[in-house]
Amino acid sequence: MKGPGLDVGVLGVLPVRADHLDSAAAVDKWLRSAGSVERIRQVGAMSRDKLARFASLLDASTGPELLGSVDPDLATRIVRAAEVTQSARWLEALETDEAAEVLRRLTNSAREKLLAQVNESQALVLRGALRWPATSVAAHMLPDVFTIPDSITAAEAEALLRTQSAQVRSRARAGALIYVTDDDLRLTGFLEFQDLVLAQPDQPVAELSSEDPVWVRPTVDAEQAAQSLVDYELAALPVVDEHRRLLGVLTADAAADILETEATRDAERQGGSEPLEVPYLRASPFRLWRKRIVWLLVLFVAEAYTGTVLRAFEDEMEAVVALAFFIPLLIGTGGNTGTQITTTLVRAMGTGQVRLRDLPAILTKEMSTGFLVALTMAAAAIIRSWTLGVGPQITITVSLTVAAIVLWSALVSSVLPLILKKCKVDPAVVSAPMIATIVDGTGLIIYFWIAHATLPQLAGL
Incomplete structure (x- = not known):
């Protein structure tokens, strides 16, 4: 993502290298001019000492920005190079699935040190994500979604969503969807924000929501779930437990990442080699x-x-x-x-x-x-x-x-x-x-x- 008025040079060549930056302001400017590929290339080439120095320049804004734009292996290296308290603040700002992916790659002791520094509510959510197998859809889902009961009206639903907005951190990625549940908290349908806004205030939510939504169990293979999301052309795929209670959703961008990763792994296996799990260079x-x-x-x-x-x-x-x-x-x-x-x-x-x-x-x-x-x-x-x-x-x-x-x-x-x-x-x-x-x-x-x-x-x- 290029910021306005920034000169990135001829053919996109950046004027400053990441390992030459000397201030938090310089890092912020570099991030605004460097795309994800360039970030991965430059930061990935740093030695351990240079990476530690670079990580010390990241702040509460640039740290999550960088971690969220690079591959999980490089994000883990950055987290290891930074101070524990600093890394913990970055993980708190990341989406749950992205933070969990980094934590999975750490040793048990390093993971526990980080989780001890994360705020209690977020640490609980992350521990919940980590209990699922890495290949399952639950390991990639976002647990924070908008939910409303089907027994209330459109006006009551709007008021309820306003109270949920502070807790639902992932609404930008989860899509413009609201999930509807019955009195037993079982998933019954969903509706879009625009349908709720355009509805009459006294119209029941049950009349607005769709019926028989597509959903998957949390232990379903992530690739299979991602393919289902693509096949049904969904903005997000609900993940429910054995009682059909909503646990979270698999988003479209997470599904795209899963399918891209699996395609790369299949290509490597087809060549007679196990997947590298990291960029080739x-x-x-x-x-x-x-x-x-x-x-x-x-x-x-x-x-x-x-x-x-x-x-x-x-x-x-x-x-x-x-x-x-x-x-x-x-x-x-x-x-x-x-x-x-x-x-x-x-x-x-x-x-x-x-x-x-x-x-x-x-x-x-x-x-x-x-x-x-x-x-x-x-x-x-x-x-x-x-x-x-x-x-x-x-x-x-x-x-x-x-x-x-x-x-x-x-x-x-x-x-x-x-x-x-x-x-x-x-x-x-x-x-x-x-x-x-x-x-x-x-x-x-x-x-x-x-x-x-x-x-x-x-x-x-």
């Missing part, structure tokens, strides 16, 4: 090693069976040396086919477009597509075999194998992500390297089976 070599090495070792072990398959068919390759020429081509084709399907399918699953019940339609679509791809790739294999001059028998073997591997890869890649999802395993683990590894060994077995059926030289082996 702040990831140390050790973190990168730790996130990548497990998958690499798993893939190494899984890939070892490819060598076992080759050894099992050693005699066949000695009898027909030309078979070895096409091994890289065949396993590469199978892996590429599977990667295309899993990448598309996992993303469609992540956005709620497909579920296990859609498996018949998915199989029909992918196997039909696979058949067309198989014909095309078989034709390409014939041309390649002809250019190598391996003869008609090897050409037939290779073209049939390419077609069979493409169809096999399409089948495996269509079914596996959905089965994993059903087994409560993140389907994103069916990464490009993993699907290629699965198809490699099985593709070789298919290759040599077809070779046995088509090549007289292999009779008796």
Whole structure:
């Protein structure tokens, strides 16, 4: 956000770096000229000493402003670098979900020290947010919302909302919605502020509110809840307990953050690595090693069976040396086919477009597509075999194998992500390297089976 009259230089280059600031006023001016990306880049690059000095310049206004505009990992670093009392004041000013996200990343002792400095009512709210699993929607909800009973009139509701306005700190993010409850405090509906303002003073709230609102339980997965909010085009998604009492709401901007984070994690898993959890430039070599090495070792072990398959068919390759020429081509084709399907399918699953019940339609679509791809790739294999001059028998073997591997890869890649999802395993683990590894060994077995059926030289082996 750029303030009026501030010169941010050519192409948005800031005239002053954050680590060169020397006063609270300078920090305030820098914040007004630096967008969130620039803030993250400059503050994230600071050493521990520079960050501590920079944090000491933040005040009750600039501290929450900065923390609310950077990623949770960097916000946690800033909180650690500042004095405990100073950090506590910043957390009090943050929205509950943002403050809880920072607290989750601290050690138990550091968290308790901070909560001891936070005012009692806010500390109670934060402890309530921290008791939910980090992956649940309740961990991301805002507990402060406007609520009114359905038994009062519009005029009485307006008066009640005025008394609530001091307590509802999150009204700017929760949207222009008021939630309606019955005598047992169960959620019955909602209405917009403008509907209440335009209503007749004596009109009952029950007549103004909607019926059967969409809601979720607090333990529902945050990504699933965020996708529901998007699907139903809601401004906020109510979170209720087992008695349907309102606990809080998931806001649209919180849902967008959740979906963006999950999309990034899925993309990283699809590349055969665990999510970094921090921006790439702040990831140390050790973190990168730790996130990548497990998958690499798993893939190494899984890939070892490819060598076992080759050894099992050693005699066949000695009898027909030309078979070895096409091994890289065949396993590469199978892996590429599977990667295309899993990448598309996992993303469609992540956005709620497909579920296990859609498996018949998915199989029909992918196997039909696979058949067309198989014909095309078989034709390409014939041309390649002809250019190598391996003869008609090897050409037939290779073209049939390419077609069979493409169809096999399409089948495996269509079914596996959905089965994993059903087994409560993140389907994103069916990464490009993993699907290629699965198809490699099985593709070789298919290759040599077809070779046995088509090549007289292999009779008796």
